[in-house]
Amino acid sequence: MRYEIRIDGLMSETLTKAFPELDHVRMSGQTVLFGRVIDEAHLYGLLTRFQSLGLRVVEMRQLPE
Amino acid sequence: MLIEWSVVQCFTERGGDPVATSNGNTRGPAVAAADPLGEPFLQTRLAPPGRPATFLRRSRLLEHLDQALDTPLTMVNGSAGAGKTLLVADWAAGLGQPVAWFTNEAGDQGAGVFWAYVLHALQAAGVPLCADIGCPADASRVDHKLLARLADELSGHDRPAILVLDEFDRQTAPQTAEQLEFVLHHAGPGLRLILVTRTEPLLPLHRYRAAAAMTEIRDAELAFTPDEAADLLELHGLRLPAEATRALVERTRGWAAGLRLCAMAARESEDPEAYLREFEAGRSAVADFLLAEVLKRQTARTQDLLLRVSVVDRFCPALAEALTGRSGLEPVLAGLYRQNAFVEDVGHSWYRLHPLFGEILRAHLRARHPGLEPELHRRAGQWLRATGALPEALAHGAAAGDWEFTAGAFVDDLAIGQLFTGLRADDLAELFARMGPEVTGAAPDVVRAARDLAEHDLERGLNHLRLAEEHLAEEALDPALRLSCVLLESLAARLTGSPSRAEKAVATAEELRHEVPAHLLDKHPELTALLLTHLGSARLWAGSFDEARAALSEVAGCPSGVATALPRQDSLGHLALIDYLNGWLGRAERKALAALSETEQFGLHRPPGADLGRLVLAAVAVDRDDLGQAQALLEEAADSAPAALDPVTAAGRSLVAARLLLARGDPRAAAAAADPAVPADVASPWAEVHTALVTSAAHLAEGRPDTAAKVLDDVPYGTEPAYAAELAWAQLAAGNRDAALDLVDHLRTRSRTGPGVSVCAALVRARAAQEAGDEATARKLLARALLEARRERLRRPFLDAGPRLRHLLDTPPLQSLAAGWLTPGGPAPRAPEERAPLVVEELSGREREVLVRLAQMMSTEEIAADLYVSVNTVKTHLKSVYRKLGVNRRGEAVRRARERGLM
Known part of the structure; x- marks a missing residue:
């Protein structure tokens, strides 16, 4: 499963390193994290990590393979 | 041999009936109020955190x-x-x-x-x-x-x-x-x-x-309103125009952490207002950006301190000093708390980072010092270990990947028993599951062996235990490590049915316990309790009932507590089995119920203790001819333990299953079920005798009296009083009158056995007398047997006694002795000597209310409606009423409660 997750605001380099499994790009006031998500458990784990770092998820979608 | 060394001080010295100690003062609030995990930091989790000066x-x-x-x-x-x-x-x-x-x-x-x-x-x-x-x-x-x-x-x-x-x-x-x-x-x-x-x-x-x-x-x-935000900023010493505050609230969405970080960052800048305007215009993620800003403004030393303490949940000045390698941090932390800079006070001079900030600081730590995190975990582990906070030390040792330290700390603390009993067992098993095979050494192998044995993987467990013992032989190692090994030895001895191995392990333990610090033994009562339980189980397997009882009673007599609940329950189950095998039905039942009560009190569902208790109750039910009940208990025991490796439990299960099948009139299936088929180092007399009895009965039922007698002759344990009567009965059934009388004559001199044995012996003599034409003696013997059996509601021997003896029971005066409990008809005689057994546990107020309504013939639904509770709650109360009164039916419960003046 490949996912794209949009985070409100521009994340610092330091904080993007907290998600080493995902690539990222900053654009128009948002940070887009994208990459392979192993399974549902990983997905929910990512959401918890966003939450615990005080990041706001504005959009999340699965990408076509 | 009795246990010569006194068990840790909390164990009582009494050798008497352990059930008696399980109800009274031992379950006092002192035990219940003890910290369930013995965790020194628990108090910091049981109180709300303090409010900082800037709290609005x-x-x-x-x-x-x-x-x-x-x-x-x-x-x-x-x-x-x-x-x-x-x-x-x-x-x-x-x-x-x-x-x-x-x-x-x-x-x-x-x-x-x-x-x-x-x-x-x-x-x-x-x-x-x-x-x-x-x-x-x-x-x-x-x-x-x-x-x-x-x-x-x-x-x-x-x-x-x-x-x-x-x-x-x-x-x-x-x-x-x-x-x-x-x-x-x-x-x-x-x-x-x-x-x-x-x-x-x-x-x-x-x-x-x-x-x-x-x-x-x-x-x-x-979310903060603009007015509230203005107040909050003022608490931080910032005064902004209303417009600026509103913009700030909009930018942070009124988020408390965002506002707080804003205030902290702005406070440190030369022109706070301009700074905030700049922040408002920016597009960065709020907390991420602001935290970096605030961190940047701290001194290098403070930054280093904050990053390093982010690896622990809570810290005190000394732990922070261990993590940073600096001293004198107490005023620094107090200052950080006062400034409301990340640090929260959780009381007892312990602090924690705000969870959100801690998480972000950890991300900074990883980015700024890659590779430092494991080292910090190692330091935290060592400091926590030195202060006696074992669970936290283990967690940090594991996080550091330092398994030699982690396994060593665990074993040195003498905590090995916690893998088998207590609230931490699962967490510990999971923690050590992460230890890779590349880690070598005595402590890691001891831990591996314990995990394998706890999971009933006997072969791997013995293998790892052997490896650990090889390490031990090479170097003179720490006594705690050797004592841990000895505990596993005793378990291995129990699982392989080897009493000599168990005795050797316990003798070694006796030498070692003087070498380990006394406070460790006090801290881990489960170690001694497990050791003695395993010893008792191995002795019971080998048929040494008195010696087994000595060891088991010590465990059953120790105060009830979370750490020892499992060995206590296990020991009570074993003691119940010993009583049953000695022919004391009532005592066996009470101890089995005590074992199950322990199960319930502590929510334990681990074999074998709960299983043995149920199996003994099932065996008692077979002897009382309550076959439905026996079947239900047997199935319940089978459900809870798919893989019972323990020879005593396995043999107990096959004993009950075979007896039930025999009672149901299926000797062929009984013979098939009689062999427990557990590999064991030494033979178990009671297991063998029982297999022989069932096999012989099956041969007899299929018309082969000679083969039946031959099976019995091959049993070498005829002189043991616990088995002699039943063997005699089987001999008599197979036609060997002399052999049978020889066996019961031998029995007369013993007194340790209970009604189960003497009733059976009396029936042997009665039948022999009847066959010799002496009906008067037969009647006299039967009358005595009936009186004795009635107290225990022991019905099975009479039901199996054959048509001729049963005919005698139908004639006066025996008829009246049997009526009401053994044969139908007649008013149930209240035997004058029948004393209602003690109530093991008092009924609660609610249970009594249910019982009173039960006596008024109300249905479960009616009681539920009357008491304003759910039907399930009423059922739960009923179950505990039954358990406490030792009954299975409503009518019985009401009757027994009246007998005891409970209503």
């Missing part, structure tokens, strides 16, 4: 929260850093009545641990709970009845208990929400639950909302 009290939220006193459920739900915890802490502080507070943590696995903490929090807040409620001792589960008892107790209180569960989102055990809902529902007005959480809990919130039974404060309400 917001009355609109406090007023809303006051409604929590009127609704069963309150949920304060918001994102990280929304100010949930401090709001509830402030409210609780101003309430004027104690509040039970518990902060969940990520490391707690399982419902058992959760409920142990919740009970502890309630007790710490002074909520009066009777010790009868019990405490879970099984990490992963909690007994439903325990929850029912808790709810029942709470529902009876005048003033509701207020329970705050902070960071409830960290509670991941799936059953917990359901169990909370159960307790909340049944406690009625006796409990006010307040959940503080980042995510919606899995309770049926819609139902509470629909019934207006819920107070709810969510993110939107927690």
Whole structure:
């Protein structure tokens, strides 16, 4: 499963390193994290990590393979 | 041989009936109030955190929260850093009545641990709970009845208990929400639950909302209004124009953590207003950006300190010093707390980082010092180990990947028994599962062996144990390590049915226990309890009943507690089996019920203790000709233990199964079930005798008396009183009158055995007398047997006695002795010598109320309606009433309660 997750605001380099499994790009006031998500458990784990770092998820979608 | 060394001081010296000690003072509140996990930091999780000087009290939220006193459920739900915890802490502080507070943590696995903490929090807040409620001792589960008892107790209180569960989102055990809902529902007005959480809990919130039974404060309400934000900034020494404040609130969405970081960052800049304007215009992620800004403004040393302490949940000055390698940090931490810079005070001079900031600081630590994290975990582990905080030390050792340290610390602390019993067993097994095969050494191998044996993997366990012992032989190692090995040796001896190995292990233990520090033995009562249980089990297997009883009684007599609940239950099960094999049905039943009561009290569902208890009850039921009950108990025991490796339990199971099949008239199936087929180093007399008896009965039933007799002749244990009578009966049935009488004559001189044996012996003599034409003697013997058997309701021997003897029972005066309990008809005679057995446990008020209604012939549904509780609750009460009274039916319960003057 490949996912794209949009985070409100521009994340610092330091904080993007907290998600080493995902690539990222900053654009128009948002940070887009994208990459392979192993399974549902990983997905929910990512959401918890966003939450615990005080990041706001504005959009999340699965990408076509 | 009796145990010569005295067990740790909490064990009583009494050698008498251990059941007697399980009801009275040993279950006092002192035991229940003890820290369930022996965790030194627990108090920091049982109190709300202090409010910093810059905390802004917001009355609109406090007023809303006051409604929590009127609704069963309150949920304060918001994102990280929304100010949930401090709001509830402030409210609780101003309430004027104690509040039970518990902060969940990520490391707690399982419902058992959760409920142990919740009970502890309630007790710490002074909520009066009777010790009868019990405490879970099984990490992963909690007994439903325990929850029912808790709810029942709470529902009876005048003033509701207020329970705050902070960071409830960290509670991941799936059953917990359901169990909370159960307790909340049944406690009625006796409990006010307040959940503080980042995510919606899995309770049926819609139902509470629909019934207006819920107070709810969510993110939107927690958000700061511009006015509140202005007040907050002023507390931080910042005064902004209204317009600027409004813009700031918009930019941060009124998020408490964002505003707080803003204030901290702006305060340090030369022109705060300009700084904030710049921030407002920016597009960076709020917390990420601001935290980096605030961190940047700290001195290099403070930055280093904050990054390093981010690896631990809580820290005190000394731990911070160990992590940084600097000294004199006490005033620094106090200063950070005063400035409200990341650090929160959790009391007892311990601090923690705000969870949100801690998380972000860890990201900074990794980016700034890659590779430092394991080293910090190692240092934290070593410091915690030195201060005696073992669980935390192990967690950090594992996080550092330093398995030699982790396994070494665990074994040195003499904690090896915790892999087998107590609330930590599952967490520890999971922690050590991460240890790779490349780690070598005595301690890692001991831990591996313990894990394998705990999981019933005998072959791997013995292999690892051998490896560990090879390490031990090479170097003179620490006595704690050797004692741990000895414990595993005793378990291996039990599982392989080898009493000599067990005796050797216990003798070595006796030498070693003088070499290990006494406080470690006191700290780990489970070690001695497990050791003696295994010894007792191995002795029982080999048929040394008295010696087995000596060891087992010591364990059963030790005070009830979470750490020793499992070995206690196990020992009681074994003691019940010994009584049964000696022919004491009533005693066996009481001990088996005590074992099951221990099971219930602590929510244990681990074989073999619970199993043995059920198996003994099933055997007693077969002897009393209550075959349906026996079948049900046997199935229950089979359900709970798919893989019983323990030879005693396996043999006990096959004994009961075969006896039940024989009683049902299926000797061929009984013969097939009689062989337990467990590999063991030495033969077990009682298991062999029993197999021979069943095999012989099967041969006899199929018309081969010679083969039947031959099987019996080959049994070398005829002189043992416990088996002699039954063997004699089988010999007589097979036609060997002389051999039979020889056996019972030998028996006369012994007195250790109970009615089960003497009734059987009397029947042998009676039948022999009858066959010799002496009916008068036969009647006299039968009369004595009937009197003795009636007390125990022992029916089986008479039912198997054959048509001729049974014919005698139908004639006066024997007829009246048998009527009512053995044969139908006649008023049930109240034997004058029949004393009602003691009540093992007192009935609770609620149970008595149910019982009174039962006596009024009310149905379960009617009782439920009458008492305003659910049908399931009534059923739960009924079950514990039955258990406490040792009965199975309503009528019996009422009768026995009247007999004892309970109603």
